[in-house]
Amino acid sequence: MSDWQEEQAIQFRDIVQRKPNFKMGPITLDIPKGFITAIVGPNGSGKSTLFRMILDLEKPQDGTVTVLDHPIGTGDDAPIKQRIGYLPEESLPHDDKLKAFEKARFNSCWYKNWDVNRYQELLLALQVNDNLPLGKMSKGMRRKCEFAIALAHAPDLLLLDEPSSGLDPLAWKSMIEILHRYMDPGDRTILMTSHIVEEVKRLADYIVFMAQGRVLGVYEKDELFSSWFTFFVSGEGLTSQMASRMPGQCGIESVGGQSFRITTSEAYQAEQWCETEGITILSKQALELDEIMSTLLLQDGISKRVHEARGKAR
Numbered sequence: 001m002s003d004w005q006e007e008q009a010i011q012f013r014d015i016v017q018r019k020p021n022f023k024m025g026p027i028t029l030d031i032p033k034g035f036i037t038a039i040v041g042p043n044g045s046g047k048s049t050l051f052r053m054i055l056d057l058e059k060p061q062d063g064t065v066t067v068l069d070h071p072i073g074t075g076d077d078a079p080i081k082q083r084i085g086y087l088p089e090e091s092l093p094h095d096d097k098l099k100a101f102e103k104a105r106f107n108s109c110w111y112k113n114w115d116v117n118r119y120q121e122l123l124l125a126l127q128v129n130d131n132l133p134l135g136k137m138s139k140g141m142r143r144k145c146e147f148a149i150a151l152a153h154a155p156d157l158l159l160l161d162e163p164s165s166g167l168d169p170l171a172w173k174s175m176i177e178i179l180h181r182y183m184d185p186g187d188r189t190i191l192m193t194s195h196i197v198e199e200v201k202r203l204a205d206y207i208v209f210m211a212q213g214r215v216l217g218v219y220e221k222d223e224l225f226s227s228w229f230t231f232f233v234s235g236e237g238l239t240s241q242m243a244s245r246m247p248g249q250c251g252i253e254s255v256g257g258q259s260f261r262i263t264t265s266e267a268y269q270a271e272q273w274c275e276t277e278g279i280t281i282l283s284k285q286a287l288e289l290d291e292i293m294s295t296l297l298l299q300d301g302i303s304k305r306v307h308e309a310r311g312k313a314r
């Protein structure tokens, strides 16, 4: 196997899935080993569907999923599942009657690397008592217990589907610290989904944007936030046609006279372009994650419409 393949924790290849009112793919996507990757996207994009495919809880109609160099769903997945921790978006109703420590005890029999001390430390850090039926806990208490249970066998790959759902700010902070410590050894991988901008900013090394069953883009976080800016510019004789030529331009708004607000995904090149063209940058502002997402969705909608129109014209 090549070095390139060994660097990937998860490889999705040509994944296609169809459900009533939903079509996914084809998706080809690599999740790098040793990093935290966050998948972000509107409700119903297919984020949880991808998670379920990793665990063979849902089979793609087409394509393959390879996890830690093991092709999923082609034989005995039990050894690879030993190396995965999973926190699903929704709690499992059939666990309701179990006390959290009973679920932990059950998992300790299954996972060879289960570490009871680690489990206790996690409960302590999250300030939660596991001596209650999961179904009688508050949403946040249950989330904390399930989080501790997902991490107690120190998995090589951790799948977190909206991990902070229901957590109070203090517990949220503890969770972020726990996850940073979990990554300390350097060879572990987290794949997570989140709708919380601050959480993605604090945790993710890589960000995958998804919408309507497709991947819109994969970005290294720091590069993403240093590339997407809105420039407020002005220049002698500056027209919207000229402004539209700014590198990476993905939105223009006239703000009167010869001034424009231009959004770009290539801030560095855009600044150089302004200098060359004699355009003054009055101010610039980095885009937030949700603003980048909106812009990508808008661009995707436009390119889809153009594609459809071309298809009809043929």
Ligand SMILES: Nc1ncnc2c1ncn2[C@@H]1O[C@H](COP(=O)(O)OP(=O)(O)OP(=O)(O)O)[C@@H](O)[C@H]1O
Pocket: 019, 020, 021, 022, 041, 042, 043, 044, 045, 046, 047, 048, 049, 050, 089
């Ligand atoms: N059990 C199911 N039966 C039929 N369709 C389903 C089922 N579960 C999910 N879907 C559909 O699959 C699509 C993708 O859902 P998925 O849960 O993967 O999205 P998501 O991106 O995780 O959304 P969210 O942000 O709301 O959690 C949706 O259109 C949803 O309606």
